[in-house]
Amino acid sequence: MDGASEWSIFWRIVGPMAQPVLAVMFLLDFTAAWGDYFWPYLVTNSKQLLTIQVGIVSLVGVDRAFVFQQDYGAIMAGTMLAALPVIVLFLALQRFFVQGLTVGAVKG
Numbered sequence: 600m601d602g603a604s605e606w607s608i609f610w611r612i613v614g615p616m617a618q619p620v621l622a623v624m625f626l627l628d629f630t631a632a633w634g635d636y637f638w639p640y641l642v643t644n645s646k647q648l649l650t651i652q653v654g655i656v657s658l659v660g661v662d663r664a665f666v667f668q669q670d671y672g673a674i675m676a677g678t679m680l681a682a683l684p685v686i687v688l689f690l691a692l693q694r695f696f697v698q699g700l701t702v703g704a705v706k707g
Contacts, residue, residue, distance in 0.1 A: 622695035
């Protein structure tokens with residue numbers, strides 16, 4: 600790339616090579632933030648502001664001192680709703696994962 604500017608080199612060479620790494624970092628950071636439980640549990644003080652993860656735990660009854668009949672259907676539905684964005688995001692970024700795995704596997 601003789602005569603290319605620094606930005607041109609970055610966008611045409613470094614950018615495409617960094618896409619798999621950026622996709623993995625984005626998915627891992629999103630999954631960690633989406634599944635966070637402790638911080639939202641600390642800062643929310645009303646039932647209307649609960650995140651879905653804290654809501655699932657309140658359905659299970661971990662924060663209560665008494666035992667009651669659990670609604671497993673609601674717990675499983677909430678868990679599926681909580682997992683759905685991560686699954687969709689992984690399916691959207693799956694080609695970057697495969698590309699990152701196979702980029703060094705091609706010989707010669």
